[in-house]
Amino acid sequence: MAVVKPFRGTFYSPGLDPSRVLAPPYDVISPEQRRDLLARDSHNVVRLILPGTNEAAARDFRAWRAGGIFVTDPAPGFYWCRQEYTLDGRSAVKTGLIGILKTEPLGRGSVRPHEETIPQVKEEQFRLLGLVRANFCPIITVYRDSRRFVEKLAAGIQPAPADFSYRDDTGTFFQLWRLPADPRLEAFFRGRRLYIADGHHRYQCNLRYGRAQRRPAAAYILTCFLNAAEVESQVNSFHRYLAAAGPDLLRRLAGRFHLQPAAGAPELLAGLKPGWLGFGFAGRFYRFRIPARPGPEVVYLHKKILAGLLDRSDESVAYEPDGLALAAGLDKPAGAAFFLPPVSIGRLHRIWEAGRILPRKSTYFYPKVPSGLIVYRNDLEHFNRG
Numbered sequence: 001m002a003v004v005k006p007f008r009g010t011f012y013s014p015g016l017d018p019s020r021v022l023a024p025p026y027d028v029i030s031p032e033q034r035r036d037l038l039a040r041d042s043h044n045v046v047r048l049i050l051p052g053t054n055e056a057a058a059r060d061f062r063a064w065r066a067g068g069i070f071v072t073d074p075a076p077g078f079y080w081c082r083q084e085y086t087l088d089g090r091s092a093v094k095t096g097l098i099g100i101l102k103t104e105p106l107g108r109g110s111v112r113p114h115e116e117t118i119p120q121v122k123e124e125q126f127r128l129l130g131l132v133r134a135n136f137c138p139i140i141t142v143y144r145d146s147r148r149f150v151e152k153l154a155a156g157i158q159p160a161p162a163d164f165s166y167r168d169d170t171g172t173f174f175q176l177w178r179l180p181a182d183p184r185l186e187a188f189f190r191g192r193r194l195y196i197a198d199g200h201h202r203y204q205c206n207l208r209y210g211r212a213q214r215r216p217a218a219a220y221i222l223t224c225f226l227n228a229a230e231v232e233s234q235v236n237s238f239h240r241y242l243a244a245a246g247p248d249l250l251r252r253l254a255g256r257f258h259l260q261p262a263a264g265a266p267e268l269l270a271g272l273k274p275g276w277l278g279f280g281f282a283g284r285f286y287r288f289r290i291p292a293r294p295g296p297e298v299v300y301l302h303k304k305i306l307a308g309l310l311d312r313s314d315e316s317v318a319y320e321p322d323g324l325a326l327a328a329g330l331d332k333p334a335g336a337a338f339f340l341p342p343v344s345i346g347r348l349h350r351i352w353e354a355g356r357i358l359p360r361k362s363t364y365f366y367p368k369v370p371s372g373l374i375v376y377r378n379d380l381e382h383f384n385r386g
Contacts, residue, residue: 002110003102004189005220006076006181007382010134010375011164013071016043018166022370025137026050027121027201028321043069045372049136051128058131070375076382078179079374080154081224082162085172085367087236094367095230097150097185098138098176100220100376101194103207111141112195112352116360117204126205133379135206135222137371139199143192144228144349150188151227154179164373172367176374189225195352197226197235198365215378222376224369228345235348237298237340238361239326240306241318245336250281252309259286265327269339274347277301278339283331296351297340302359305338314360321364 012021020041023029026049029037037046043064051057064070079098084091106113129135154177162175179185196203203221210219242249253259262268262285268278271287277297279286290300306312320326326337343363351358 002189002192002194004099004186004223004225005102005382006078006179006185007100007220007222007376008073008076008380009079009098009178010065010070010072010377012043012372013068016069017041018164018373019168021045022166022168022372023049024168025198025368025371028368045136048132048134049128049371054128054131057128058133061132061134072377072380073178076181078181078185080157080177080179081369081373082158082175082177083172083367083369085170087366094226095151095154096140096224096226097154097179098222098224098369098374099185100382101139101141101223101225102220103203103210105207106196106204107355110191110193111203112193112355113200113203113357114196114348114351115200115358115362117201118360121201122205122208125201126208129205129209130212133218133377135202135376135378137202138222138224138369138374138376139202140197140224140226140365140369141194142197142226142228142231142345143189143194145188145192146229148227148229150185150225151230153182153185166370166373168367168370170367174370174373194225195349197363198368213378217378217380217382220376220378220382222374228349231345234342234344236321236342236364236366238319238321238364239323239340240301240338241320241326241335242310242312242316242337243318243335245281245334247281249310249336250279253279253286253288253305256309257288257290259288261285262287265324268327269323272339272341274341274344276341277305279336280327280330280339281336285327296343296347296356296358296362298359298362301338301340319361321366 021044023037023046037044047060048057081096083094157177163178164176166174206221268285
């Protein structure tokens with residue numbers, strides 16, 4: 001049974017410029033971007049999610065709360081988030097409910113995963129969580145409701161001015177409204193399946209953390225709940241980059257598959273369909289078909305090509321969601337890339353329901369909710385113990 005509850009959200013003080021203190025989720029921040037975020041403001045949330053040391057993050061978070069940098073709502077509630085963004089040249093809007101979700105073992109109950117995780121990342125997140133005792137960015141889950149119960153409930157508050165508005169570096173416009181605690185929302189999610197779309201590492205470290213603690217609030221994780229009826233029909237994939245790849249890699253591929261040249265990266269990416277993969281090396285791009293009905297393309301890529309044909313481990317692979325940005329770096333004969341097609345939301349649901357676990361970094365849900373937009377402190381009392 002999915003247990004979803006309202007909570008007392010913690011926010012940056014309204015007097016601070018959100019463009020200077022908010023940041024993307026920790027796992028999509030490059031070293032260069034981290035340096036830029038640190039330079040923007042001494043109170044940027046990157047100091048709390050990618051700190052120099054975990055002890056420094058805990059110390060800063062305590063000091064910032066004491067100094068009024070963060071403020072906490074006096075009463076529990078839910079929050080309604082609206083995102084206006086552009087993806088592949090198309091304008092789109094995504095809405096979701098933000099609350100807290102009680103963690104439970106994955107796969108056997110109401111919460112379903114679909115990606116492998118990296119033990120080292122989970123351990124790092126667990127140690128940080130143990131000191132800061134807060135979630136600074138929600139995980140994203142998807143549920144199914146063709147009747148749009150939550151959207152109809154939230155519609156009554158949207159004509160009012162948003163409690164918070166912010167445009168990030170990508171041009172995505174975020175708005176947040178406070179929703180009063182409503183038992184109908186808690187009842188709606190009971191017995192409903194939730195599918196983790198983004199945040200597998202954070203969920204698993206939060207599950208471990210909650211088991212180690214005796215405080216009820218520690219068993220919950222900050223979560224954005226998206227209705228599948230409101231999500232794009234396709235979800236982007238993470239593409240794969242291999243460093244130190246030479247011409248031999250291209251020869252091996254050409255010996256196994258029929259490589260069809262593409263005019264360039266834009267044409268390659270626009271034309272990738274299920275059953276096909278793309279490849280780029282030394283400024284040239286190709287597409288090739290993989291055997292019929294092999295299952296998800298990312299599974300075939302990892303098992304049959306990376307591990308089987310090329311003898312590459314997952315640890316030798318880098319991940320990039322922006323295909324054009326990845327392609328731009330392939331003009332030198334130093335690395336190669338594999339490009340994956342988007343995954344339809346229907347296909348992803350079948351993967352969730354079948355309990356299949358894909359390789360790490362298989363799907364890329366966009367846009368991400370910024371770190372620091374809303375914070376869940378598990379050291380506070382948010383609800384009655386009953």
